[in-house]
Amino acid sequence: MYRIGSISKIFTVYTLLVNYGWEHWNDCIMEYLPELQDAADLNHDPSVAHVDWSKITIGDLASQLSGIGRDYDVPQCGGNASMPPCNRDGIVLLIHVAHHSYSSLLFLEYFHGLLGRAPVFAPQTTPVYSNTAFRLLGYIIQAISGTRLDKLLQSSVLRPLNLTTTTYAIPTDRGSWVIPNGESGWYQDTGDETPTAGIYSSSSDLAKFGRDILLSTQLSPIETRRWMKPSSHTSGLSLSVGSPWEILRSKSKITHGRTIDLYTKSGSIGQYNSLLVISQDYGVALSIMTAGPSSAAVIEVASEMVLQTLIPTLEDQTLYEACKSLCGTYQSSDPSKNSSLTLSMDTNGLQVERWINRGVDFLAVIQAYASQTGSPFIHMILQTTNLEYPPNIQGKDVTSRRVAYRAIFEKDMSDSTGQHRIVDQSARQWSSVDTPMYGEIAYDDFVIYFDHSGVAFAIEPRVMRETLYKVDGGAGNSPHSTQVI
Incomplete structure (x- = not known):
């Protein structure tokens, strides 16, 4: 087990x-955080010194678009290695010993101090990394559920997914x-x-998660796809931000190849x-964990080494497995066509690679059309759509599935001028x-x-x-393979 820092946000x-x-x-976060109602009186303030909490939604917090600051720490609390965590509300009396004399210091805790902080940006302007946002999100989840977040996490996530070495509290066993x-x-x-x-958490639990x-x-496929999308971009060309994903864009061969997205979350706390x-x-999840005084440098080097090796390997394996299933020639069951x-x-x-329809080279037809419109292409690539249909072919059910693909006509993007x-x-x-389209069906529509x-x-x-039915390239267990061949 390790501490996972900000991966907790996921x-x-x-x-x-x-x-x-x-x-x-x-939903506006003020609906669930009564402490923020105290800020309502500040909305008339024409200065930029106060956050307009009425403009911030739960989604803004989760996607780092709230515009509020990274942390709120005061000298007497903060939850770091040397200070206790700030309470949600209330007043704490500290007794400080100095040269045998006692002095008392009254201070207002978390929300009382937070309301005095200035915003960094207006909501939905640009992503600002904010630990404060996820602390507030924790309070909101508790307000919505009426249950402590640690109990809700245990009952609805950790237990159902059998994440036995992941815990909200400091481990005791x-x-x-x-x-x-x-x-x-x-x-x-x-x-x-x-x-x-x-x-x-542990490396195995995190990768399993x-x-x-x-x-x-636990989420439906469409909910998962909706969640794993960028919410905004950063100043870096290769980094976008989700909820709360840190989305890295790279190439499948590192320096070239197709564009791929890595949905990541980093974490750091203590050592x-x-x-x-x-x-x-690639349908792959991995976790990397380090601990020690130089762990920040170590994980930077380790993650780069792992991904430099792993991404091209996964690309080659993905292409190999896809070709093993899909590559080959498909023909009409009527040879005369x-x-x-x-x-x-x-x-x-x-x-x-080749497409003949009733003796006509259809790829050449499409290329001629594309050339006339000033958009000649060099590759016709099939891309899956996440659309699947019940199995039924020629009026007869078979133990199969139908998957929709769309053709992407890749063009030569090189500039002759350099x-x-x-x-x-x-x-x-x-x-x-x-x-x-022809007859209300697009040329790029395949099943x-x-x-x-x-x-x-x-x-x-x-x-x-x-x-068209496969006649070579490994027809596998096709119910039509014997008949066609």
Whole structure:
């Protein structure tokens, strides 16, 4: 077990989504935090010294778009290694001993001090990393549920997912704890800061949690896809922010290849540094955990080494597995029609290499049309759509599934002048999906049929109103393979 620092934020948001979905996402936070009502009288203040809490939603907190500051610490509390966590409210009397004389210091705690802090940005301006936002989110989840967050996390997330070495509180049952020498931060009481940085977990639990997110174990697939999206961009070209994902954009071969997104969350507390990485492109989750006085430098080097090696390997394996299932030639069951289609795989992905329809080279037809419109292409790549249909082919049910694909016509984006272009020409390709059409069906609309073992045995270019069956490339357990061959 390690401390996972700010990866705790993922557990906090996940708890909210598992229990309430997006029901409260756009609610104003003042509905759930009565302490913020005290700030209402400040709204008439024409200065920029006070946060307008009435403009901040729960989703703003979760996506780092609230505009409020990173932390709130005062000299007498803060939840770090040397100070106790600030209470939610109330007044604390501190007795300070100095040269045998006693002095008392009255101070207002968390909310009383927080209301005096100036905003950093107006809400929904730009992402600002805020631990304060997730502490408030913890309070809000408790207000909505009427249950302490630690109990809700345990009952709705940790227990159902069997995350037995993940805990909200400081562990008490002796286990495989990783505690560096010195002031490690292991026993640091984070109090109400736990939703933002206080949870403990293990490398196996954290990776399993990432896998469960990918598999939509508790959230529905559409809820998972909605959650794993950017909310805003940062000043860096390769980093966007989600809720509360830190989304890194890279290439499948590191320096070249297709664009991939890594949904990550880093964490740091005391001598602990950790990283969770989830890749929807490859269906993989991994965790990296370090502890010790140089753990910050170590995890930076370790994560780069792991990803530099892992991403190209996963890309090659993904292409290999996809080709094993999909590559091959598909033909009409009526040889007189002279209709066939060949799928192959290269570094760009699943490619329509050859397409003959009733003796006509249809790829050449599409290329001629594209050239006339000034948009010639070099590759016709099939991309999955997350749309699946009940199995039914030629009026007969089979143990298969039908998956919809769309063709992406990749163009040569090189500039003959060699000059750098501000407007990347590839950025326009997204607007060409679902065109052109013939008889109300787009040319790029395909359905592929898979047998029970996951091997493709038929493809339907829907614009042709015909299904083609695999005749080579590993037809697998296709119910039609014997008949066609």
